[in-house]
Amino acid sequence: MQQITHMHVWHIQLPVNARRDHGIGSVEHSVDLVILRLRAEDGTEGWGEASSWSVFTGSAEASFAAIDRYIRPHVVGRPLADRAAILADARYAVAHCTEAKAALETALLDLQGRISGLPVWALLGGRCRSTIPLSCSIADPDFDKDLALMARLRDDGVRIIKLKTGFKDHAFDILRLERLRADFPEFDIRVDYNQGLHPDTALSQVRDVAGFAPTFIEQPVKAHLFDLMARIRDDINVPLLADESVFGPEDMGRAIQERIADGVSIKVMKAGGLTRAQTVARMAGAAGLTAYGGDMFEAGLAHLAGTHMIAATPEITLGCEFYQASYFLVQDILADPFPVKDGEVIVPDGPGLGISPDPDKVAHYAIQRSGT
Known part of the structure; x- marks a missing residue:
């Protein structure tokens, strides 16, 4: 199984078309997300998203730091076949930050699915x-x-x-x-x-x-x-x-x-x-x-x-x-x-998640990025 050679992380802001009120807070103008891209040695890419809300799970800034600083050392350079071990290490590399860990697992599954030709649901x-x-x-x-x-x-x-x-x-x-x-x-x-x-x-x-x-x-x-x-x-x-x-x-x-x-x-x-x-x-x-x-x-x-x-x-x-x-x-x-x-x-039938992000859109809405 191939090794994971690269990780890129973006903090993006996407505009929204309305205000939404909830019992614990409101959202209007834009939402903050963190996008993760992993690349294997053959160039195949897998993507994940951390969707946070400060009053519920945490902040996008925390998710970005969790992935970029604390989770990265447990991912880059490791075999994709070690997905369970990578996720276990990530879980204890930083407390909380559940959205960051969700983005990591999504990207690992997307990458594995695209390499194997299988949908993530499989x-x-x-x-x-x-x-x-x-x-x-x-x-x-x-x-x-x-x-x-x-x-x-x-x-x-x-x-x-x-x-x-x-x-x-x-x-x-x-x-x-x-x-x-x-x-x-x-x-x-x-x-x-x-x-x-x-x-x-x-x-x-x-x-x-x-x-x-x-x-x-x-x-x-x-x-x-x-x-x-x-x-x-x-x-x-x-x-x-x-x-x-x-x-x-x-x-x-x-x-x-x-x-x-x-x-x-x-x-x-x-x-x-x-x-x-x-x-x-x-x-x-x-x-x-x-x-x-x-x-x-x-x-x-x-x-x-x-x-x-x-x-x-x-x-x-x-x-x-x-x-x-x-x-x-x-x-x-x-x-x-x-x-x-x-x-x-x-439900998509294609390999991995079935649809990938448009890198140009991710870059356009990015307010911060990191990666090697």
Whole structure:
């Protein structure tokens, strides 16, 4: 097996077309991402993306430093066949920085897939689905803009949306739910608080929202409030999902034991990689919990990583949230569009991730780079 000879890292800023508010913070103007490229001795390249958010997993600056300074010595010069050992060394080379480790595993799998001629989903155990239902989040504080987006989604065949709640007031959340149920009855509506509710009023507000019968309600309170999550779960007749409460397998074990949720949002970035995300999903499935393919503020490269992971993980049954490349970014970085058709993400068949970034786009949006 070939050796890894080069590593290049870019910190890029991609402009976005709207503001998005969540219970723990807002995003507007642009998103910060870190792009990683590995090269083997025959010139084959593999790519990965670290999609961070400072209020959730960490910062792009931290991901850049984690990859460039602390992880690099454990990668360059090593055989690609040592992927498991490289990932194990990277895990302990720097604490936290789960997005950086996810980018590394993505690039290693992409590189191995391109050399072997296999898609990443084949390297992760084989494909269980060829399409994944797409969900789009509704999070603009200007609700009229979201209504226009809803009309576009309906025309495009998307039939799942997730309403971001808890960033303004309860009346605004109820108003939007009433309007969406009246004007878009064909949509599967989910609700996500992103930890936005105060413990004193969380239960009564979640009860009100449960009356609209969403498919699930996600993470109403702060991540560490396991007891309150369990009380809310027991009180409502709508499935409760955990997101920020469960990053990796370590959190999943406690979440199952304390019965804090009926399901979990699986994210490659917070889990620290594709295989760790699969482990979280399998733990959830074994305990009778559902799983959903969530994401961060990602470009198409990270969407591809999540797509291959979900394609090889039968326990993730509630669709995916890989909408940003199509509906949020002014410009994606992939050489070809991220594959979405009729409200479904199409799982690529080509080697590696199936689509590569356009190096010119990466260079254009870069604000920092490093590599040899």
